[in-house]
Amino acid sequence: MPKITYVAADAGERTVDVPVGTSVMRGAVSNGVPGIVAQCGGNAQCATCHVYVDPERYGGLPPMSEHEDAMLDTTACPRRETSRLSCQLKADADFEGLTVTTPERQR
Amino acid sequence: MTQRAKGPVVIVGAGIAGQQVALGLREKGFDGAVALVGEEPGAPYERPPLTKAYLRGDIGPGELEPRPAELYGRERIDLVRARAERIDRAGRAVVLDDGRRLPYDRLVLATGARNRPLRAPGSDLEGVFSLRTRREADALREALEEAGSIVVAGAGFIGLEFAASASAYGHKATIVESRARPLGRAVSAHTAAHFTSLHERHGAGFVFGEEVRALHGDRAGRVREAELTDGTRLPADLVLAAVGAAPDTRLAEGAGLPVDDGVAVDARLGTRDPRVLAVGDCAAVAPASGGGPRVRLESVQNALDQAEYAAERLARPDAGEDLPPYERLPWFWSDQYGSSLQIAGLAAGHDRAVLVGDGDEAFSVLLYRNGALAAVESVNRPAEHMAARHLLAAGRGPSPEQAAAPGFSLRAFARAAA
Numbered sequence: 001m002p003k004i005t006y007v008a009a010d011a012g013e014r015t016v017d018v019p020v021g022t023s024v025m026r027g028a029v030s031n032g033v034p035g036i037v038a039q040c041g042g043n044a045q046c047a048t049c050h051v052y053v054d055p056e057r058y059g060g061l062p063p064m065s066e067h068e069d070a071m072l073d074t075t076a077c078p079r080r081e082t083s084r085l086s087c088q089l090k091a092d093a094d095f096e097g098l099t100v101t102t103p104e105r106q107r
Numbered sequence: 108m109t110q111r112a113k114g115p116v117v118i119v120g121a122g123i124a125g126q127q128v129a130l131g132l133r134e135k136g137f138d139g140a141v142a143l144v145g146e147e148p149g150a151p152y153e154r155p156p157l158t159k160a161y162l163r164g165d166i167g168p169g170e171l172e173p174r175p176a177e178l179y180g181r182e183r184i185d186l187v188r189a190r191a192e193r194i195d196r197a198g199r200a201v202v203l204d205d206g207r208r209l210p211y212d213r214l215v216l217a218t219g220a221r222n223r224p225l226r227a228p229g230s231d232l233e234g235v236f237s238l239r240t241r242r243e244a245d246a247l248r249e250a251l252e253e254a255g256s257i258v259v260a261g262a263g264f265i266g267l268e269f270a271a272s273a274s275a276y277g278h279k280a281t282i283v284e285s286r287a288r289p290l291g292r293a294v295s296a297h298t299a300a301h302f303t304s305l306h307e308r309h310g311a312g313f314v315f316g317e318e319v320r321a322l323h324g325d326r327a328g329r330v331r332e333a334e335l336t337d338g339t340r341l342p343a344d345l346v347l348a349a350v351g352a353a354p355d356t357r358l359a360e361g362a363g364l365p366v367d368d369g370v371a372v373d374a375r376l377g378t379r380d381p382r383v384l385a386v387g388d389c390a391a392v393a394p395a396s397g398g399g400p401r402v403r404l405e406s407v408q409n410a411l412d413q414a415e416y417a418a419e420r421l422a423r424p425d426a427g428e429d430l431p432p433y434e435r436l437p438w439f440w441s442d443q444y445g446s447s448l449q450i451a452g453l454a455a456g457h458d459r460a461v462l463v464g465d466g467d468e469a470f471s472v473l474l475y476r477n478g479a480l481a482a483v484e485s486v487n488r489p490a491e492h493m494a495a496r497h498l499l500a501a502g503r504g505p506s507p508e509q510a511a512a513p514g515f516s517l518r519a520f521a522r523a524a525a
Contacts, residue, residue: 029174032178041153
C-alpha cells in the first residue's frame with residue numbers, strides 16, 4: 001500500500017497507508033487526517049479537497065480532466081502550479097511516498 | 108456564568124446530517140456525551156453514490172463510508188443501532204425499540220426522508236424496488252445483472268440517475284413521468300430538455316404525462332408488466348419506484364412538535380422545544396429574513412451545512428442563542444452518463460431564464476425571480492457554477508439584460524464583482 005504524507009498548513013503532518021484504487025482524499029478523510037473537507041464526497045463538485053502536491057512528483061501524476069481544471073480555479077485558497085483535487089487522485093503503486101500539503105482552508 | 112451544553116446530546120438519524128452533527132460537535136470542542144442513533148446495520152455511510160458509482164459497481168461498500176467506524180469510537184461517539192420509538196420530552200429521553208432510554212440534554216432530529224410508495228396494485232411484487240438505503244442498492248445491483256426490461260416510475264433525480272447507471276449494465280430503461288418533462292420544478296425547461304435528449308441518445312425512453320397505474324406479475328409473484336394510466340402495458344421484470352420522498356416526521360409528530368412538510372424549525376434550526384433541533388432532509392426551516400414559507404431541501408449540501416450549524420450552536424455557551432440565523436446558499440449536483448449538472452440557488456418559481464453558452468452539451472442557465480438572480484444551472488460548466496455560487500451568496504448577480512448581452516461571461520462578471 002502506498003504511503004502518503006499529508007502536511008497541514010500549520011506544519012503538522014500525518015503519513016497513512018492508502019490502498020491502491022483509493023483516492024488521496026479518501027485516504028485522508030477515512031483516517032481522520034484534518035485539512036480536507038470533501039463536501040461532495042469525491043465527485044469533483046465542491047473543490048473542498050484541494051491539495052498542493054510535492055512539486056517533484058506533480059508531473060508524474062495522472063492528468064487532470066477539464067472539469068477538475070475548472071474547479072481548481074475556484075478553490076478557497078489560491079491555486080498554485082501544483083494544485084490538484086485530491087478526490088481525483090486514485091492511488092496506484094507510483095504514489096508511494098507522495099507528499100501533499102493541505103491549504104489553510106477549504107471553504 | 109454561562110456554560111456550553113454539557114450533554115448528553117442525542118442525534119436521531121445516522122445519515123450524512125446526523126454523522127456531521129456528531130463529528131462536528133467534537134470538532135468544535137464539545138466534550139459531553141454524544142449518541143448517534145441509526146436503524147440501519149453497519150457503519151454510517153453516504154447515499155449519493157447509491158444511484159451512481161456504487162450502483163454501477165465502480166466503488167465498493169468501504170468507499171460508501173466517509174469515515175471509518177473506529178473514528179466514532181476514538182471520538183467517543185456512541186453509535187446506537189436501534190429504531191427510536193418515541194421522544195419523551197418531559198423525561199428528556201429518546202425511547203428505543205429495544206426498550207432502552209437515551210437521556211438527552213439536547214436532541215437533534217436528523218431523521219431524513221422516506222421514499223413515497225408507488226400507489227399501484229402489484230407494487231409488492233418481486234422485482235419492484237425502491238432506492239434509498241445501501242441494502243436497497245445492493246438488491247438492485249443484483250437485479251440489474253439479471254434484468255431484461257426495466258421501467259422507472261418517476262423522472263426525478265433518483266429515477267434519472269438510476270436509468271443512467273442501468274445503461275452501464277446494457278439496459279435501456281423506460282422512464283414514466285406524470286409531468287411533461289423530467290426533474291419537475293427543480294430545473295428549467297432548457298436543462299430538462301438537455302437531460303431528456305441525453306437519456307434518449309443513450310437508449311432510454313420516456314413516457315411523459317402518464318403514471319404507472321398497476322403492476323402485473325406471473326404466478327411466482329414476479330413482476331412482468333407495468334400498466335400505465337393510458338392502458339399501455341410495458342414489459343417489465345425490474346421496476347424502480349422513484350416517485351419522490353416525504354420527510355420523516357414521525358418522532359416529532361408523536362412528541363407534539365409542529366410539522367409543516369417537515370419538522371418545523373426556526374431560522375436557528377430549533378423546534379418549538381428549545382432542547383430539540385432538526386437538520387437535513389427532515390427539517391422545514393423558517394427563512395432567516397422574516398416572512399415567506401419554510402424551506403425544506405433534500406441535498407448533501409443542505410444536510411452538511413445545517414449539521415455544521417447545529418453542532419456550532421450546541422457547542423456554544425447558552426446553546427448558541429447568540430448565533431446568527433442559518434443562511435447558506437443551496438447547491439446541488441447530479442451526474443448522468445458523465446454529464447455534470449450543478450445548480451446554485453433555488454430554481455423553483457423562476458419567471459425568466461437566460462441561456463449563456465452556445466452548445467447543447469455545455470451551458471449555464473440563469474434563472475430570475477422578479478428580476479433578481481435566483482439560481483444558476485450549469486451543465487458541464489463547473490467554473491461557471493462556482494462563479495454563480497459566489498455571486499448568489501453575495502447577492503450580486505447580473506441583471507437579465509446584462510446576462511443576455513452578447514459575449515456575456517459569468518466568470519468574467521464574477522471576477523469584476525469580486
